[in-house]
Amino acid sequence: MRTxxxxxxxxxxGVMQAPGGPEEDTSGGFRFGGWIVPYADQTTGQAVQDLFSLPFELLLGRRTYDIFAAYWPHASADSPHHTIADLFNGVPKHVATHRGDSLEWHNSHALPGNLVDAISALKRQDGPRLLTQGSGDLVRQLLAAGLVDELRLMIHPILLGRGKRLFDDNAQAAAFTLLSSISSPGGVLIARYTRSGEVRTGTFQGGGGR
Incomplete structure (x- = not known):
C-alpha cells in the first residue's frame, strides 16, 4: 500500500487557480495568474524542496500535465529549478485523460477506465507515494472519494474572490491531524496534515455561553 x-x-x-503565471489558466476570466510569485522566498523554496525530498510518482490532471509537459522537459541545466526538472522528467506520471495516445512526456501513463478505481488500484500497489500538484478537478474528485491521505498546503495571505477552489461541497468529511506548520517572512503558512479518521462532534455543557 502507498499513500x-x-x-x-x-x-x-481556497482558490488554487493559476498560481505560477498570468497565462497558466485564464479560464472563467481569472485575472490573478501568478499570485504566489510576490511571496516566493527562501522559506517557501525550501518547503518545495522538502516536498520532493522523498521518492514519489506524479498523479496529474490533464490540464496540469499539459502545463508541466510544456515546461519541465525544456528546463535548462542552469535553471534554478533544474533539480525539480530532473525529478519530474524521470518519475512515472499517471495522468487522468481520455487522450492517452497524446502523452509524449517521458514515462507518462494514462489512467485506465474509471478514475477512482484506477487510483485505488495504484494505491494498493507497492511503491513510492503518489503526489498530486495542481490538478484542481482531479483533486476534488480524490477528496470526494476519500482517497487523500495527506495535504501539503501553502496558504497565502490574500483573498482572490473568484477562481477554481481546492475544496467544494462534494469533499468527503474526514478529520486531519496537523503534523507541522511554519510561516514564511511574507506570511505564507506552510502546513502538513495527515488523515486521522472520521469527523468527531460534541457539545459544550454547563451553559458556557451565558
Missing amino acids: LTVAAFVSLD
Whole structure:
C-alpha cells in the first residue's frame, strides 16, 4: 500500500487557480495568474524542496500535465529549478485523460477506465507515494472519494474572490491531524496534515455561553 499526497498553493479563500503565471489558466476570466510569485522566498523554496525530498510518482490532471509537459522537459541545466526538472522528467506520471495516445512526456501513463478505481488500484500497489500538484478537478474528485491521505498546503495571505477552489461541497468529511506548520517572512503558512479518521462532534455543557 502507498499513500496519496495532495500538494497545493491556496489563497485564504481556497482558490488554487493559476498560481505560477498570468497565462497558466485564464479560464472563467481569472485575472490573478501568478499570485504566489510576490511571496516566493527562501522559506517557501525550501518547503518545495522538502516536498520532493522523498521518492514519489506524479498523479496529474490533464490540464496540469499539459502545463508541466510544456515546461519541465525544456528546463535548462542552469535553471534554478533544474533539480525539480530532473525529478519530474524521470518519475512515472499517471495522468487522468481520455487522450492517452497524446502523452509524449517521458514515462507518462494514462489512467485506465474509471478514475477512482484506477487510483485505488495504484494505491494498493507497492511503491513510492503518489503526489498530486495542481490538478484542481482531479483533486476534488480524490477528496470526494476519500482517497487523500495527506495535504501539503501553502496558504497565502490574500483573498482572490473568484477562481477554481481546492475544496467544494462534494469533499468527503474526514478529520486531519496537523503534523507541522511554519510561516514564511511574507506570511505564507506552510502546513502538513495527515488523515486521522472520521469527523468527531460534541457539545459544550454547563451553559458556557451565558
